[in-house]
Amino acid sequence: MGDKVFMQGNVALAESAIRAGCKYFFGYPITPSSEVPEYYARRAEEEGLVFVQGETETAVFNMIAGAAATGNRVMTATSGPGFSLGQEAMSFMAAAGLPAVVVEVMRPGPADGEILAAQGDYFQAVKGGGHGDYNTLVLAPCSVQEMCELIQESFELAEKYRNPVILLSDALLAKMRENVELPGRKEQNCDLSWALTGCAGRKHNVMTTCGDGSAQWEKYNLDLQEKFAKIKANEERWxxxxxxxxxxxxxxxxxxxxxxxxxxxxxxxxxxxxxxxxxxxxxxxxxxxxxxxxxxxxxxxxxxxxxxxxxxxxxxxxxxxxxxxxxxxxxxxxxxxxxxxxxxxxxx
Known part of the structure; x- marks a missing residue:
């Protein structure tokens, strides 16, 4: 662990993500998550980060899919309406085995709703808001300290299983300020032989989510289900x-x-x-x-x-x-x- 500070939840989470080696952030501002992209933008030059504000949340989710395909640690932060726009990409990333991290700061719905604390996005996060049979790991912190710890663990889990991970927060946790001991810096240490990094000196890596007949696509889905079963067996937390x-x-x-x-x-x-x-x-x-x-x-x-x-x-x-x-x-x-x-x- 590192520095002891008094920090807002969103800001502490963003700093911890940077310390986890997440140098790529794509975002679109939406309350109550906006401090996360603001912090990344502010720290970008000092830390050598890549920060892009997309034109829409739909664009942002597809940007993190592209960056994740290269094996780099990447994340976005959003709230309910923005998360809804990213659901096609969530289904794609789960199918393609892309290890992206999504911070979803819940606010009241339906529709635009309010900008206060809520937990009405549980179904969307846990059951899968996109189409098809897929799952994403979902972690729910209850303190600023736990936000810092779980965001770093989210990257490790995403890479371990090559699967998107959602850190599910809410407006109360995002905006509160608490004493926190920031985690130390971590280096990415995982197998990236699957990543699209250029094929000079090696065979092509292929990443596709298009089926080639029902038998092939059933086998593809069964392989995904086998992975999800391993996650269920090993990653319960309480x-x-x-x-x-x-x-x-x-x-x-x-x-x-x-x-x-x-x-x-x-x-x-x-x-x-x-x-x-x-x-x-x-x-x-x-x-x-x-x-x-x-x-x-x-x-x-x-x-x-x-x-x-x-x-x-x-x-x-x-x-x-x-x-x-x-x-x-x-x-x-x-x-x-x-x-x-x-x-x-x-x-x-």
Whole structure:
């Protein structure tokens, strides 16, 4: 780890990406992610970075696909409407095996919506917003420190599996300022024999996502599914808090996990045995986090109308024991508000 600073989430993330060796950034400004491209633009000359502001998010996503094809570390940062415009390229990058990193800073939708905190893009990130059978790794930090750590890990995972990785943030995390210990600089250390780097002295590398008959394309898809199965088996991430003796278990990710921790503390002080499961990887969803908890009562809290709650219901044996509470439009509930919902469950 490196310098200890007091920094905004977006800025700390951008600095950590630079320290991870990401020298290529293509972006289009959109609130609440705009500080990321602004920081890259400001540091470009000093750090020898390539920064391009594209004409649209559609162009930007195709730019990062092209840069990723050369084996260079590359990223963009956007928010809901911009992320929607990049979905064709996300499907293409997953099919082509391109290791790009996308920071998606969620804000309330649908449509233009608001510019405050929200978690309504869970489905789009986790289920795949583009066409076809593909998956992208999705990591959800809950602090500025974790944003710094997970952005660096995102590049490593993207290269390990040759697959896009989404770091899913929100306006609250992006704009908050916290003490953070910035990670040190990392060198890219991976096999790039597949990359399109010019074929002088070696055979051509071929990268295509066009099928050549149904049998060939089914085989191509089955190979992708084999890779996704390896990711699911190896890359679940989560944190459990006081779940061993809990009667009620909260489930929350990102900024809502911070609220849930406060609600859990209030409940414990009131004599209620409440714990928390905090998914860090949203895809693959951390099924292992729920092992041994099948007889518990669950309260899923999100800044949405209810999206991750569906994955919780698919994971636990008794979906009738899974309850939900969410807020919309950019309103973030307080720990006391969640505590009141815990009491309504009537579990002693």
């Amino acid at each position: 944190e459990n808090y006081q779940t061993e003796d809990a009667d009620i278990i909260l489930v929350a990710y990102g900024s809502m996990a911070r609220v849930a921790i406060g609600a859990m503390k209030l409940a414990r002080e009131a004599g209620l045995k409440v714990g928390l499961v905090r998914p860090i990887s949203l895809w693959p969803f951390p099924v292992k986090a729920f092992e041994g908890l099948g007889d518990k009562t669950f309260l899923v809290t999100e800044l949405s109308a209810g999206q991750m709650v569906e994955d919780v219901k698919l994971t636990v044996p008794h979906k009738e024991n899974v309850h939900f509470y969410g807020r919309l439009g950019g309103i973030v509930p307080t720990p006391k508000e969640i505590f009141e919902q815990i009491k309504k469950l009537g579990v002693k």
